[in-house]
Amino acid sequence: MFQPLPLRKQRDYRLLLSARAVSETGTEVSRLAVPLTAATLLGASPAQMGMLAAATSLPYLLIGLQAGAVADRLKRHRPVMIGCEVVSALAMATIPLAWIAGLLTVPWLIAVAFTVGTCMVIFRAVNFPHMVAVVHDSQRTEALAGFQSAYSLASVGGPGLAGLLVQLITAPFAIVVNAVSFLASAFLIRAIKAPEAHTPAPPRGMWTEIREGLRSVAGHPTLRALAGCGMTINFFGPAFIALFVIYSLNVLGLPAGLVGALTAFAGVGGLLGAALTPRLARRYGENRLLVLSVLLFPVDFVAAALASGPTWAKFLLMSASTLVTGMAIVAFSICFGAVVLREAPAELRGRVNATMTFMIQGVVALGSLTGGLLGELLGLRPVLWICAAGVLLTIPWIWFSPLRDSSAQPAR
Structure with missing residues (x-):
């Protein structure tokens, strides 16, 4: 019976886990820094703060089902994951640049949050089937536990790091950390070597495929x-x-x-x-x-x-x-x-x-x-x-x- 190497010794899994840990920690920083930028520096109203909070999760309702259908059509998921992280990094990087140029507004922040949220929905849709290419069937539970550890560590350490960065370099520039974390995640995913052998589902129309799901x-x-x-x-x-x-x-x-x-x-x-x-x-x-x-x-x-x-x-x-x-x-x-x-x-x-x-x-x-x-x-x-x-x-x-x-x- 085939016995795969322990996950801690598998290079590709370590890269994927490191990518999620880095990205999630950066996201925790932005979770504090973006609302602080809106509230303290841009004078956002309660309604605008609500829109900003909803902008990240709204893409789940708008394109969540379509993203799953697209994920099943793809032969390779890794390039899409890399693209999502790069686009998110570029979107986040516009916030400190716009602040320096005097162009930053609450609608700008909402647009960035919506863009990053859209990338997150697509990333998660393709990351789920992609994990099968990296992790052996018998190790999926252990692999998912590793990802949950990364999320928990980010939730424990991220807010403290965010508070420190906001104090040291102000909220708009703390967001640079999230942009860098997205780029680092993209490079780590790009280094994964596991071949993707996913058999794409034949396209039969978007809504037909969504109904199948x-x-x-x-x-x-x-x-x-x-x-x-x-x-x-x-x-x-x-x-x-x-x-x-x-x-x-x-x-x-x-x-x-x-x-x-x-x-x-x-x-x-x-x-x-x-x-x-x-x-x-x-x-x-x-x-x-x-x-x-x-x-x-x-x-x-x-x-x-x-x-x-x-x-x-x-x-x-x-x-x-x-x-x-x-x-x-x-x-x-x-x-x-x-x-x-x-x-x-x-x-x-x-x-x-x-x-x-x-x-x-x-x-x-x-x-x-x-x-x-x-x-x-x-x-x-x-x-x-x-x-x-x-x-x-x-x-x-x-x-x-x-x-x-x-x-x-x-x-x-």
């Missing part, structure tokens, strides 16, 4: 359950997050520093989840981990809603719950990707992934808006209880699906 998800019990579960957590999760900071500051009375520390605990939980999931998946299987991880989703919501008493007690409770939930969410994400790769037909992987992304990311903005509106109408703590109850709905999606039967999972 939609039918593949809707008609497959496992994929349908994963999509429903993902949409549920991505609706109630953002509703919770939209109110979390103001709830922590105004209702619980936590200092701003401790609120930031809670975010770091989520990242640490993600790192632990990424480290443990490959071993647990080898022992128990991805199906069983998915079944168990959804049971932990409500922990953070319930702990936040229950928090009371002295500051140290509230912080201790919420930091522990954030750590546990961070582990559960990353474990779920890793196993989610592995199961989608396993269950989706090879010729439809791009479209299945794009359909999943379209459905799951498409509800994020709706959840945030709903959380804010309910917070105005009902108060903050009641909305947290509503979110906790809503997240419980993730459990039946997984428990009443074929994923509950771990014996149906292929033997390793």
Whole structure:
């Protein structure tokens, strides 16, 4: 039986992982620097700030499904990935240049955010099937865990780096770091040598192909359950997050520093989840981990809603719950990707992934808006209880699906 080298010894995987780590860290810097540029230097209105926040995610709704169809048509995905990173780098580089020239405006920032968001949608659509060319089938879960580790590290270290850079060189010039990170990612991906043997799907019309992707998800019990579960957590999760900071500051009375520390605990939980999931998946299987991880989703919501008493007690409770939930969410994400790769037909992987992304990311903005509106109408703590109850709905999606039967999972 063929035994591939450990991932840490595979040059191409190290290059792909390094590309994602560099790019995600740069993106975390811009996640702070771009809104700061708009708010403090350009005097953006609340409406403009909302448009700026939505500009990055809007492409998921506009071209997410089409990107998946295109990904399945391609014989080679790597050139498209490189092109996306280069275009993103050039778009980001225009911000400090426009600031120096006195031309920078809020609409300019929105246009850059939309361009980078469009590139991100296309990149993720082609990166998913491309990973099959780099990673052996038996190592996909471990590879996905590596990517989740990179995302978690970026979420832990990126905001601190962003704050330091904004203080040292101001927000517009901190964005240069993101432009450089996109270019570095492009060079790392270009150095990958693994041959791409993807068999492109024959073009049959864009909407015909999109419908095939939609039918593949809707008609497959496992994929349908994963999509429903993902949409549920991505609706109630953002509703919770939209109110979390103001709830922590105004209702619980936590200092701003401790609120930031809670975010770091989520990242640490993600790192632990990424480290443990490959071993647990080898022992128990991805199906069983998915079944168990959804049971932990409500922990953070319930702990936040229950928090009371002295500051140290509230912080201790919420930091522990954030750590546990961070582990559960990353474990779920890793196993989610592995199961989608396993269950989706090879010729439809791009479209299945794009359909999943379209459905799951498409509800994020709706959840945030709903959380804010309910917070105005009902108060903050009641909305947290509503979110906790809503997240419980993730459990039946997984428990009443074929994923509950771990014996149906292929033997390793």
